[in-house]
Amino acid sequence: MVNVTYDASGDLEWSDGSGKVFNMGDIAWTLASTALVWIMIPGVGFFYSGLLRRKNALNMIYLSMMTVAMVSFQWFFWGYSLAFSDTASPYIGDLRYFALRNVLDQPSAGSPKVPAIVFCVFQLMFAAITPMIAIGAVAERSRLGPLLAFVFAWSTLVYDPIACWTWNPKGWSYILGGLDFAGGTPVHISSGTAALAISLYLGKRRGYGTERLAYKPHNTTYVILGTVFLWFGWFGFNGGSALSANLRATQACIVTNLAASVGGLTWMFWDYRLERKWSVVGFCSGAISGLVAITPGSGFVGSPAAVLFGFMAGTVCNFATQLKFIFGYDDTLDIFASHAIGGIVGNVLTGLFAQASVAGADGITTIPGGWLDHNYRQLGIQLADSVSGLSYSFVMTTIILWIMHYIPGLRLRCDEETEILGVDDAEMGEFAYDYVGIESELMPRSEYNVGASAGSREPRHTAATTSQISEQEKDPKQLSAEA
Numbered sequence: 381m382v383n384v385t386y387d388a389s390g391d392l393e394w395s396d397g398s399g400k401v402f403n404m405g406d407i408a409w410t411l412a413s414t415a416l417v418w419i420m421i422p423g424v425g426f427f428y429s430g431l432l433r434r435k436n437a438l439n440m441i442y443l444s445m446m447t448v449a450m451v452s453f454q455w456f457f458w459g460y461s462l463a464f465s466d467t468a469s470p471y472i473g474d475l476r477y478f479a480l481r482n483v484l485d486q487p488s489a490g491s492p493k494v495p496a497i498v499f500c501v502f503q504l505m506f507a508a509i510t511p512m513i514a515i516g517a518v519a520e521r522s523r524l525g526p527l528l529a530f531v532f533a534w535s536t537l538v539y540d541p542i543a544c545w546t547w548n549p550k551g552w553s554y555i556l557g558g559l560d561f562a563g564g565t566p567v568h569i570s571s572g573t574a575a576l577a578i579s580l581y582l583g584k585r586r587g588y589g590t591e592r593l594a595y596k597p598h599n600t601t602y603v604i605l606g607t608v609f610l611w612f613g614w615f616g617f618n619g620g621s622a623l624s625a626n627l628r629a630t631q632a633c634i635v636t637n638l639a640a641s642v643g644g645l646t647w648m649f650w651d652y653r654l655e656r657k658w659s660v661v662g663f664c665s666g667a668i669s670g671l672v673a674i675t676p677g678s679g680f681v682g683s684p685a686a687v688l689f690g691f692m693a694g695t696v697c698n699f700a701t702q703l704k705f706i707f708g709y710d711d712t713l714d715i716f717a718s719h720a721i722g723g724i725v726g727n728v729l730t731g732l733f734a735q736a737s738v739a740g741a742d743g744i745t746t747i748p749g750g751w752l753d754h755n756y757r758q759l760g761i762q763l764a765d766s767v768s769g770l771s772y773s774f775v776m777t778t779i780i781l782w783i784m785h786y787i788p789g790l791r792l793r794c795d796e797e798t799e800i801l802g803v804d805d806a807e808m809g810e811f812a813y814d815y816v817g818i819e820s821e822l823m824p825r826s827e828y829n830v831g832a833s834a835g836s837r838e839p840r841h842t843a844a845t846t847s848q849i850s851e852q853e854k855d856p857k858q859l860s861a862e863a
Contacts, residue, residue, distance in 0.1 A: 403493040406624040410494055410502050413620020416613045417505035421448050421512055423609025427664070428516045428713055429812065430602025433595055435802025436520045437602075437812035443527065444512050450531045451508040456480055459507055460500050462540040463548065464489045470552035472541040489548060491623040502620060503543075506563055510539050510571045513719055514777075517575035518792060519712040521585050521799055524807045526790045530780065538574065538776045542566045542769050558765040559730050559747065559758065561632070562621040564676025564723045565769035572720025573770045575711060577777035581785075582792060584710040586799045597661055607664040611640055614671050618678035628742040632678040635686035636671065642690025643670020650698045662698075665718065669697035672722035677730035680747070685733035692729065697722050724766050731762035 425444025429437045451459070458478055465473030466489065477483050480500065488499030511531045518527065543566045545551035546558065553560075560566070587593050597603055618636045622629035647666020651659045673693035674686060681689070700717035704710065711717070734750035748755040784790040798806035805811065 400487055400492055402487075402495055403624070406491070406493045407495070407498050409625040409629065410498050410620055410623055413616030414502045414505055416616025416620065417502070417509065418448070418613075420610050420613035420617065421445075421505070421509050423606045423613060424509065424512050424516070425606070426602045426609065427606025427668075428519065430599040430604075430606060431597045431661075431713055432519055433802070434598045434813055435804055435811075437598065438804045438810060439524060439808060440516065440519065441812070442808065443515060443524070446524075446528065447512040447515070447531055448508050450528055451511065451535050452504060454532050454535050455500075455504045455507050459535055459540055460503070462536065463507070463543040464499075464503065465548075466550070468544055468548050468550040470545060470550060470555070472544050473548065473550075488623075494623050499623065502623075506567055506617075507535060507539055507543070510563075510567045511535055511574075513567070513571035513715060514574035514578065516713045516715050517578035517711060518582065520803065521582055521794055522792045522803070523794045523798070524803065526784060526792050529790055530784060530792065533780050533784075534574065534777065537780060538570055538773050539566065542570050542772065545768075546765070553761075553765045553768070556761055556764070557748070557758070558761050559680050559734050559750070560676040560727070560765065561679035561730075562618045562675045564672075564726045564730070565765050568672050568675060568719040568723030568726075569766060569769040570773040572716045572718065572723060573773040574777040575713075575715035576709070576720065577774050577781065578792075579704075579709050579711045579716070581778065581781040582710075585712070586796060588710055600660060603661055603664050607667055610668060611637075611671065614640070618675060622679060622742060624742055626742045628679055628739070628745070631682075631738060631741055634683055635678050635681060635689070636674055638683060638686040639670040639674035639690040639693070640667045641670070642687050643667055643673070643694040644690075646670075646691050646694025647698050650695065665714070666694040666698070669693040669718050669722045672697075672719055673726035673729065676723070676726045677734060679745075680730055680734035680739050680750075682733075682735060682738055685729070688733070689726065689729055693722050693725050696725050720770065724770070727762045727766045728759065731759035734758065 422441065422444045425441040429440040432440065456479060458475055460480060460483065461475050461477035462473045465476045467474055467476050480497075483500055484495065484497045486496050488494050488496040490499045490503075511534050514534070515527060515531065545553045546560050546563075546566050548554060553565075558565075585593060614636050615633050619629045619633040622632055644663040644667035647669065648659060648663040651657070651662035670690035670693045673689045674681075677685070677689065697718050700721040701714045703717060704714070730750065732751045734747065734752070736747050736749040736753055739745045739747045739749075748758070750758045781792065784792065794803065794806070
């Protein structure tokens with residue numbers, strides 16, 4: 381029988397003699413925030429899908445739903461226990477709560493006013509969105525089946541340990557005094573760095589560095605729709621991390637919206653200086669970078685600081701997109717620039733601008749603050765946490781990928797024919813649209829040394845079999861005539 385009763389005010393009281401009371405309003409807000417964060421996951425799928433070519437549009441939306449399903453099972457199986465067991469080591473939990481055993485009515489690791497089962501389902505959403513952010517790096521050149529195994533392994537070996545040391549009261553970063561309100565390191569730095577590792581492992585796409593890959597997003601509406609889902613859900617992502625319907629949650633929502641707004645405008649202005657166009661893709665990219673940056677500080681900083689978070693994220697992440705050209709890796713969707721770099725920006729600025737007065741708006745939390753409160757060591761703690769998350773995620777992701785590489789059936793990289801046809805057709809046999817653009821892939825190999833130029837939206841579309849592709853590659857004159 382459940383160990384709770386109702387007190388005179390109608391709140392749930394945990395009946396173990398301790399007198400601890402669960403607040404019904406806090407439970408309601410946390411559950412509502414759970415739904416808000418859930419909608420962010422297909423939001424990532426739509427955002428990624430819109431940025432790619434038509435022939436690879438559907439699999440990204442599919443991967444967002446697959447990730448929810450796989451991580452939901454992993455979280456039930458042992459993920460929650462590895463992250464939030466109250467007998468955890470400083471680095472990872474044990475199997476005390478294996479298969480959610482005895483996870484129901486006891487006070488949670490996050491708040492004594494919210495039961496463990498509510499905290500568990502809320503944290504599940506964070507665990508689910510993180511690998512989805514990372515696997516966007518497989519865009520246009522990966523097999524889909526092995527990603528099931530990758531998501532399970534990555535969640536277990538990368539996300540759960542970082543979540544444990546960041547948010548579990550037994551974790552080393554938590555004990556050291558690291559400030560990460562909603563996932564700067566566990567969610568964004570870990571996923572962004574994993575995306576870099578995936579990009580390096582998979583290598584470059586067919587035609588990289590030529591005009592074949594200088595395409596524009598095939599569906600800007602999907603990009604906007606994905607951003608809407610993400611921005612909307614981020615109120616639950618950051619505001620819900622207060623685990624209470626209080627002033628701190630309200631402040632988190634305020635700074636979240638403000639940082640997103642400033643980040644979007646900043647990125648758009650930087651892009652305008654180059655092309656004299658008001659880019660909605662640039663605005664959406666900047667808004668997400670602002671949301672990423674404010675995530676660790678949303679429960680610790682005031683509204684004026686949020687403006688700086690948005691501006692710095694929109695600026696630094698915009699210029700960080702050039703890193704892939706400098707170092708020669710194919711990060712198709714700029715995940716490392718937006719999430720890993722954005723997360724580091726957020727962690728550093730939190731160390732500078734965190735305020736004890738903001739954190740204490742819930743009437744419970746006590747912190748020494750950051751540089752604004754003359755706590756100068758906080759910046760060092762934030763840097764240590766950032767570097768630890770980045771290096772651990774990169775190394776472990778690389779190890780996972782290479783172990784899978786040598787296991788029959790689990791190698792991620794697809795073959796050339798799949799790249800030509802598109803992952804949707806080759807791996808799924810289904811399409812986002814009733815036509816796909818593959819004519820641009822029919823260029824003979826001899827013409828792939830042409831330098832990259834302006835992109836296109838694939839204005840001509842056709843359906844072709846691999847035999848037709850082969851014939852056209854054998855006859856360059858036919859292709860030239862058709863063009």
